[in-house]
Every structure is written in C-alpha cells, then in structure tokens.
Amino acid sequence: MSTSPARTILVVEDEPVINQAITDRLRAEGFEVVQAWDGPGAVELFGASSPDLVVLDIMLPGYDGHEVCRRIQAQRPVPVMMVTARDDEADILVGLGVGADDYLTKPFRMRELVARINALLRRVDRAVELAGSRAVELGRLRIDAGARRVWLSEVEVHLTATEFDLLVCLAATPGQVLTREKLLADVWGWPGASGTRTVDSHVKALRSKIGTERVRTVHGVGYALETI
Amino acid sequence: MSTSPARTILVVEDEPVINQAITDRLRAEGFEVVQAWDGPGAVELFGASSPDLVVLDIMLPGYDGHEVCRRIQAQRPVPVMMVTARDDEADILVGLGVGADDYLTKPFRMRELVARINALLRRVDRAVELAGSRAVELGRLRIDAGARRVWLSEVEVHLTATEFDLLVCLAATPGQVLTREKLLADVWGWPGASGTRTVDSHVKALRSKIGTERVRTVHGVGYALETI
DNA sequence: TCAACTCGTGAAGATTCTGTGCAGATCAGT
DNA sequence: ACTGATCTGCACAGAATCTTCACGAGTTGA
Numbered sequence: 001m002s003t004s005p006a007r008t009i010l011v012v013e014d015e016p017v018i019n020q021a022i023t024d025r026l027r028a029e030g031f032e033v034v035q036a037w038d039g040p041g042a043v044e045l046f047g048a049s050s051p052d053l054v055v056l057d058i059m060l061p062g063y064d065g066h067e068v069c070r071r072i073q074a075q076r077p078v079p080v081m082m083v084t085a086r087d088d089e090a091d092i093l094v095g096l097g098v099g100a101d102d103y104l105t106k107p108f109r110m111r112e113l114v115a116r117i118n119a120l121l122r123r124v125d126r127a128v129e130l131a132g133s134r135a136v137e138l139g140r141l142r143i144d145a146g147a148r149r150v151w152l153s154e155v156e157v158h159l160t161a162t163e164f165d166l167l168v169c170l171a172a173t174p175g176q177v178l179t180r181e182k183l184l185a186d187v188w189g190w191p192g193a194s195g196t197r198t199v200d201s202h203v204k205a206l207r208s209k210i211g212t213e214r215v216r217t218v219h220g221v222g223y224a225l226e227t228i
Numbered sequence: 229m230s231t232s233p234a235r236t237i238l239v240v241e242d243e244p245v246i247n248q249a250i251t252d253r254l255r256a257e258g259f260e261v262v263q264a265w266d267g268p269g270a271v272e273l274f275g276a277s278s279p280d281l282v283v284l285d286i287m288l289p290g291y292d293g294h295e296v297c298r299r300i301q302a303q304r305p306v307p308v309m310m311v312t313a314r315d316d317e318a319d320i321l322v323g324l325g326v327g328a329d330d331y332l333t334k335p336f337r338m339r340e341l342v343a344r345i346n347a348l349l350r351r352v353d354r355a356v357e358l359a360g361s362r363a364v365e366l367g368r369l370r371i372d373a374g375a376r377r378v379w380l381s382e383v384e385v386h387l388t389a390t391e392f393d394l395l396v397c398l399a400a401t402p403g404q405v406l407t408r409e410k411l412l413a414d415v416w417g418w419p420g421a422s423g424t425r426t427v428d429s430h431v432k433a434l435r436s437k438i439g440t441e442r443v444r445t446v447h448g449v450g451y452a453l454e455t456i
Numbered sequence: 457t458c459a460a461c462t463c464g465t466g467a468a469g470a471t472t473c474t475g476t477g478c479a480g481a482t483c484a485g486t
Numbered sequence: 487a488c489t490g491a492t493c494t495g496c497a498c499a500g501a502a503t504c505t506t507c508a509c510g511a512g513t514t515g516a
Contacts, residue, residue, distance in 0.1 A: 074256050146404040148446050160503060161448035198505060200463065219462065219513060388492060426494055428474065433492095447502065448473070463512070471504065482493070 007121060008032040010051035012042040012068060013083070014060055022055060025110045026117070039063040046072045053079045053121060055113070079120045083108070138174055139228040141210060143167065152210055162187065163206045166199075170215070170225035179222040199223075235349060236260040238279035240270040240296060241311070242288055250283060253338045254345070267291040274300045281348060282308045283341070307348045309341070351401075358400050366402050367456040369438060371395065380438055390415070391434045394427075398443070398453035407450040427451075 009031045013019040023033045034049045036042035038061045058065035069080055082103035102116055135144040142151040148164055150157045165187045170178060180199045185191040203223055207215050216224045237259045241247040251261045262277045264270035266289045282300060286293035297308055309330050330344055357364050363372040370379040376392055378385045393415045398406060408427045413419040431451055435443050444452045
C-alpha cells in the first residue's frame with residue numbers, strides 16, 4: 001500500500017471548517033482529496049475526479065446526502081462513508097439502503113474517521129479480489145476450491161493436497177463436528193478405517209498453518225472448523 | 229462493453245424487498261432484468277427470457293435453489309450466482325463444489341454483487357473468446373485462439389500445436405487447477421489415460437517459452453495457469 | 457483421586473510425485 | 487524417401503508428502 005498510487009477521496013460537507021479539517025487530515029494521511037460543498041457540486045466532482053471513496057454529510061444544501069448517494073452510486077459503485085449530525089436511526093437506515101457502506105455520527109474523532117476509511121478501502125479491495133475467483137470466506141479464512149488456494153487474512157497459506165482436502169471437508173459444514181471415520185472416508189477414501197493417527201497428524205499440520213484455534217477438537221468425537 | 233447489447237439477468241428471490249433492490253441496482257448498471265419469486269416461476273422464466281446469468285436465492289417456495297439450479301442447468305449451461313442466507317449450512321458445499329457457480333452470503337453489498345456478476349460474465353466471455361477467434365489477455369500473456377498465436381509482453385512466442393492446445397485449455401479457466409487426467413482428456417483426447425509423463429513434458433516445454441512461473445504446479449493434483 | 461481412554465506431538469521411514477534428459481516414433485513438407 | 491520438427495514416454499534423481507509409531511499430556515467418568 002505504501003508504493004501504490006494515492007487513493008482519491010471526495011469530501012462532501014457544507015460546513016467549511018469541518019470540510020477543511022477532514023481534508024487536511026486525510027491529506028496528512030497521504031490521500032488525494034477533492035472537496036465539494038453541496039449536492040450538485042458533489043455529483044459533478046464525482047464524475048470529474050473518480051474518487052476511490054466518498055465522505056458524505058447527510059445535511060446538504062441543494063439536495064441531501066441520500067440523494068447525492070443515489071446519484072453517484074448510479075454513476076459508478078463507490079464506497080461511501082456517511083456522516084450524520086445525530087445518530088438518528090432513520091437517517092442511518094435510509095443511508096445504508098441507498099448504498100452507504102459505513103456511517104459516523106458527529107462529533108467524531110479524526111482518528112476514527114481515518115481508521116474507518118482505511119477499513120472500508122480494504123474491504124472493497126478484497127471484494128474486488130474475491131470477484132475474480134470462486135472463493136469462500138470463513139472468518140479470516142478464504143478458500144478458493146478451484147484454484148486450491150487458501151488465504152488467512154489476505155496472506156496466502158501453502159497447504160499440501162491432503163491438508164487442503166481436509167480443510168475443504170471441514171469447511172463444507174463449518175462448526176459441525178466430523179468424526180475421524182467420516183474424514184477418513186471422505187478425504188482419504190478409506191470407508192470403515194479407524195485406529196490410526198493419520199487424521200490427527202494432518203490436523204496438526206493444518207493447525208500449524210491456519211491457526212490452532214481454527215480447528216476445534218471435540219473429545220471423543222472428532223474435529224470441527226471454527227469460523228474465526 | 230458500452231456498445232454491446234445489454235445482458236439479461238434473471239433474479240430469483242422470494243423476498244420482494246430484496247428482489248426489487250437487486251433488480252433496481254442491476255438495471256442501474258445497465259442490465260436487463262427479469263424477476264422470479266419462486267422455483268417454478270424461475271424455471272419457466274429462464275426458458276422464456278434466455279438470461280445471460282441467474283442470481284438465485286437458496287431458500288425458495290416451491291422447490292429450493294439447488295433444485296432450480298439443476299433444472300435450469302439441464303436446459304442450458306448458464307452462470308449462476310447463488311445467494312445464501314448464512315454461511316453455515318451445507319449450502320457452502322455448492323460454492324466449494326464443482327458447479328459453475330459463485331455464491332454470496334447475506335447480507336451482501338450491492339457493489340459486491342455487481343462486481344461478482346461482472347466477473348462471472350467476464351469469465352464466460354473469456355471462454356467464448358477462447359473458443360472463437362478474438363484475442364484474450366491474461367496478465368502479460370495474449371492469446372489469439374483463432375489465429376493460434378501467442379504474445380508475451382508484445383513479443384510473439386512460437387508454440388507448437390500441442391503446447392498451444394495445452395495453453396488454451398489452461399487459459400479457459402485461469403487459476404483453476406486441472407489434473408493431468410483432465411488435460412489428457414481435453415487436449416489429447418485420451419479420456420481415462422494416466423501414468424504417463426507426457427503432460428509434464430509439454431508443460432516443461434510451455435514453461436520454457438512463457439515463463440516457468442506462469443504454470444503453477446499443484447503437488448498431487450495438477451497444473452494451473454497463473455494470470456501474471 | 458485414579459484408572460481408562462483420548463489426544464497431541466515429534467521423528468523417521470516409506471511412499472508418491474515432479475522435473476528433466478534423452479531417444480525412438482511420428483509427422484509434415486519437399 | 488529424406489529431413490527437420492514435434493511428440494511421446496521411459497528412467498532416474500531429488501523433492502515433497504504421507505503414514506505410522508511411541509510416548510507424554512490431557513480429559514472423562516466412577
């Protein structure tokens with residue numbers, strides 16, 4: 001992220017002091033920032049500047065934030081961070097319905113705004129990445145069955161063939177316990193087999209790669225995948 | 229994409245609010261959308277409207293999403309985007325399993341749905357292009373299936389007939405792992421063949437021409453083309 | 457608490473798989 | 487038929503992976 005080109009953020013806020021404060025902080029964080037002070041200006045600037053994210057105040061002259069949100073989302077999907085004067089439930093619900101992805105209630109800390117913006121951008125990055133493949137997500141774990149690849153919090157993890165098959169078998173019913181016999185049948189194709197430590201060994205190997213806590217041992221029964 | 233005729237999408241979802249929300253958004257994205265609210269209606273509309281893609285909720289009145297999927301796939305192969313209520317359940321099996329489907333877990337972001345739909349359609353486009361005569365780009369690799377020519381970063385690479393067929397077979401599903409058996413069946417037309425090093429030899433030759441790193445070995449499974 | 461049972465672990469040997477060089481077979485064009 | 491290009495698949499080495507075993511740690515139920 002340090003070497004990638006700067007993200008552009010459109011800040012839409014009619015209050016000059018707040019607008020400038022947000023802008024300054026985001027620039028300090030390394031973002032490109034363009035500013036708009038009303039609805040029509042926001043929609044126009046959105047088309048002109050192609051921002052990666054929009055910070056949008058609900059209360060605006062011209063038409064309100066929801067309308068702006070609708071219009072820019074109609075142009076192109078973009079993550080929107082709504083800013084509301086009070087935590088009015090209705091406003092928030094409408095905003096989320098119109099396509100806002102997150103919202104913040106005034107007064108807010110700049111640090112929180114920055115943190116949420118970064119989180120939102122990360123989320124979208126992952127969504128775009130995900131769109132390219134047929135991956136399944138379970139907590140921080142992402143499994144692409146076709147490519148036989150696995151990621152843990154964005155970092156790819158190398159699994160052997162057996163480890164991968166074992167994971168997929170467990171992931172097919174997250175949280176559900178599978179007996180060793182069931183696993184030996186489904187993963188190894190040894191129906192009726194038992195009395196071997198083979199499953200345990202591979203569970204150990206799998207745990208060492210995706211985190212011990214993600215495979216729960218159910219004493220006397222078997223193993224289950226945790227969605228964390 | 230701007231000049232091509234609009235793609236038609238069939239949205240199958242019994243919840244009116246969600247159905248309409250998806251429909252509205254997809255129409256805003258420029259798709260033609262037809263709506264169905266239950267299994268029988270979906271199957272009938274599928275035949276009548278010839279959609280390019282189906283968005284399908286698992287939970288449906290009549291018969292469930294899997295059944296609908298089976299019936300429409302029986303009529304004509306079509307990309308299906310499944311929507312599941314929660315990511316537990318054996319529903320994930322469908323996502324992990326073989327089918328040509330992608331899936332999404334509720335609640336989902338409209339943007340993500342749109343991104344994945346576009347990705348699915350691109351995948352299909354690519355397969356069609358590969359079968360036809362237009363050139364496809366995969367990372368720095370450009371493949372013109374009609375002319376049977378390949379370029380790597382603008383420089384043409386000479387491939388033998390077998391190498392080319394092998395590349396096209398791998399390129400039809402970039403990133404996806406294909407077994408040697410599958411390759412022997414599809415490229416060599418020897419269904420059921422195995423126990424030979426023929427595939428390996430041609431992979432070696434292909435690698436020497438397009439770069440070793442572009443063909444990923446999946447130990448114990450097969451090979452996959454990387455899009456780099 | 458204690459015995460009985462179950463599970464985790466590390467290591468080692470066995471097994472399987474892949475990369476590679478090479479040679480004979482096959483093919484296409486002359 | 488000749489020649490050069492291509493294809494096939496074997497043999498081998500090295501790498502990767504799998505399985506099993508022994509034993510200590512952990513868990514359960516009486």
